[in-house]
Amino acid sequence: MTEKKTVGMYDVFSRSGKQTRATHYCAGCGHGIIHKLITEAMVELGIQDRTVIVNPIGCAVFGYYYWDCGNVGAAHGRAPAIGTAINRTRRDAVVISYQGDGDLGAIGFNNTFQAAGRGEHMAVFFVNNAIYGMTGGQMAPTTLVGMKTTTSPFGRDPLTAGYPLHVCEVLNQLKAPVYIERVSVADTKRIMQAKRAVRKALEIQRDGKGYAFVEFISPCPTNLGVDSLKAAAFCADEMEKEYPLGCVRDESATAEPRPPVPVTPTVKAFFEASEQHQAPMAEIDEKAGELRLKFTGFGGQGILSLGVCVAEAARLEKRFATWFPSYGPEQRGGSAACSVVISGKPIGSPSVDHPDVLVCMNQPSYERFVRDVRPGGTVIVDATVPLAEKAPDGVRVVPMPAIDLSIKMGVPKAANTMMLAALMKLGVTGLKNEHLLSALDASFKKKPALVEKNRLLLDEAQAWMEKNLPL
Amino acid sequence: MTKFVKGNEAVVIGALYAGCDVYFGYPITPASEIAHGAAKWFPSVGREFLQAECETASIYMVYGAAAAGRLAMTATSGPGMSLMQEGISYMAAANLPGVIVNVMRAGPGLGNVYPEQGDYNQAVKCGGHGNYSCVVLAPASVQEMCDLTIRAFELSFKYFTPAIVLADGLQGQMMETLVLPEHEMPKPDTTPWAVQATQETRKNLITSIYLDAPAQEAHNLRLQAKYAKMSADAxxxxxxxxxxxxxxxxxxxxxxxxxxxxxxxxxxxxxxxxxxxxxxxxxxxxxxxxxxxxxxxxxxxxxxxxxxxxxxxxxxxxxxxxxxxxxxxxxxxxxxxxxxxxxxxxxxxxx
Structure with a gap:
């Protein structure tokens, strides 16, 4: 009989230091068997070039010594997140996440659970030996009740350390996984079943069908403090009582591969088509000066969008413009405010402390900001606001019944459009009406039915001002 | 061609023009508009968007995509940035490029969502473990939220270390006129080092473990020599x-x-x-x-x-x-x- 050479594993497991053993694993450890099962299935299925194994922390951290395929090292617990990204950005990749019980069941369980919940395209091979290996024999989430470890020296006590974690059963609560099975590598018969499970999990990946999870009950003689035979017997006798072997779910026959990625426009084509009003960059115009505006009122009165509208008009007029909101809790009810700066040159601070134009839609804002207005400035205030607070000398105050008018016209949400009408009629923004109107239209890009309506409201408001205000 | 947008939106536009393949992120105020924009725009131009389960997952997804030779990014604010420190250290150690945008809010702890620059040391002095450096860029306008995001990808791929765009809540929320970039950046060739799930890249390995102290020291010295060269791009x-x-x-x-x-x-x-x-x-x-x-x-x-x-x-x-x-x-x-x-x-x- 000629010796069969294993393809898919490196011929020499090169490491630095003394080469006293064939592998870096201890005698009787299950990792070697599982490594070989994965390698065999990978080669048999012809997916070696496509395969990327996310190597874990712990004893299998050097998996890449052995596997002749793409290898990426992971931090504790994060292999599912890394695997998720690899497959999402390399759809042809066959991704394997190889993890131990502390890695998968403790520090990284949410990443495991969420990746399974999303049905990520990866095969997760979970090595459950009921104990931490490389770290030094500490308690794992899968440590059996009563089992002594370096961090449960009196035996795992459910009162303080809880109960063993049944990962297959937890994942079986999720809808997305295609295949979930628990196998063992304790003896030859069990290994043959484990081989079938590995192959199935990788077939699912080869065919792009979704998430596959295989748990291996695996011996760790070193940290159990027993010889190889006893460690294998512990797996078969003790661990299987807690973790019964078998297939928990197999939907591989009916699972469908992912649909192909749709054809989309280029970035340039997409963004250039998305802009309603074309305008070049602002031009420096020293004569234009700088105008600082503040828009204030209650959240929901359209104060922020009014500010955007004016700033957008400035863009169309090739002016430099900034818009800056007060945000956070104020978004949810209370007062809202935004600052707009329009300038003929690049703008410094976007925050307006001393406005040239102040628009107030409520009393608290009027009382808070009116004293800050610069001499020569203008305050447009809703007519419902009592003007007990005096404006500074040289500041013009224009009461505008924006709220009343918008209610009368049947569009109570359009009080901000009434304020825009006032800004236009008073000519205080220094911007052309055509640009303000284009900006107003653009603000209803998603609700085109409102464009005409707001234009009408604007006309009505201006007519009212003509009649009632000494302009 | 201009567009009047928020700083946070400009980040997404910049990322797409930089050729960013994938966005991973967990929402947090005042950075959320970046996730909103990415969710809308990445798939519209054939790129990948995924809302991660937490910031730890986000940064390791960036790590994974980078390992696969893709341009990847995430965005967050203070508390999320703290969670990402471990992954940033891993990326730097594994010589992986990727972009992280931190729209700073007030801290420490939960703090509030208003602007602050309290994450300066965390970014510049590196809040993760070990000796490493990131590229850190500080935009000061909506235009630069876009342009420096593009630059972050360039420098990250030049030095093979994570690049952080260190903005703040005010810049994220403010709107200004953005001049759209002229064209999309050409894609870097990642075949020599990335794990692309192909025969050509099968031998490539991404790792950050050097179990022997002399090898780990040599790795550190290589990293430091690389960081020393970065001053040319100040x-x-x-x-x-x-x-x-x-x-x-x-x-x-x-x-x-x-x-x-x-x-x-x-x-x-x-x-x-x-x-x-x-x-x-x-x-x-x-x-x-x-x-x-x-x-x-x-x-x-x-x-x-x-x-x-x-x-x-x-x-x-x-x-x-x-x-x-x-x-x-x-x-x-x-x-x-x-x-x-x-x-x-x-x-x-x-x-």
């Missing part, structure tokens, strides 16, 4: 500094406030200018030292003096001198007004 901007008697030193949004303050000071007879680092790592220390020589200086920052400390450090390191530098700062989401800066500057001038 960038800064000066405003009205030629004849200045006082220089306001500020980055990000503070440099905008300082700009207006300098103009105000000049109209009051004080010749003030502004020195603004565009790159915080590498830090433009030589230029700073040169600009501040023989002039009074005032740092304007939204943190407890983290940036101020670094200014002093660079004056010693690159300028070989100690020079008194005053500090005008606010914290907790409070932003100094132009008047505050002007008042502090007048005080400095009297000294």
């Amino acid at each position: 960038r800064h901007e000066t405003y009205l500094c030629e004849d200045a008697e006082l220089v306001l030193v500020a980055y990000g949004i503070c440099s905008r406030i300082a700009r207006t303050a300098a103009e105000t000071l000049r109209s009051g007879g004080v010749k003030a200018g502004v020195f603004r680092p565009v790159t915080l790592s590498p830090f433009p220390g030589a230029a700073l030292s040169e600009t501040l020589k023989g002039r009074k200086a005032l740092v304007v920052e939204l943190s407890a003096g983290q940036f101020h400390d670094d200014v002093l450090l660079h004056l010693v390191k690159e300028g070989g001198r100690y020079q008194p530098v005053d500090l005008c700062n606010r914290m907790g989401g409070m932003v100094m007004t132009v008047d505050d800066v002007v008042a502090a500057a007048r005080k400095t001038m009297k000294k």
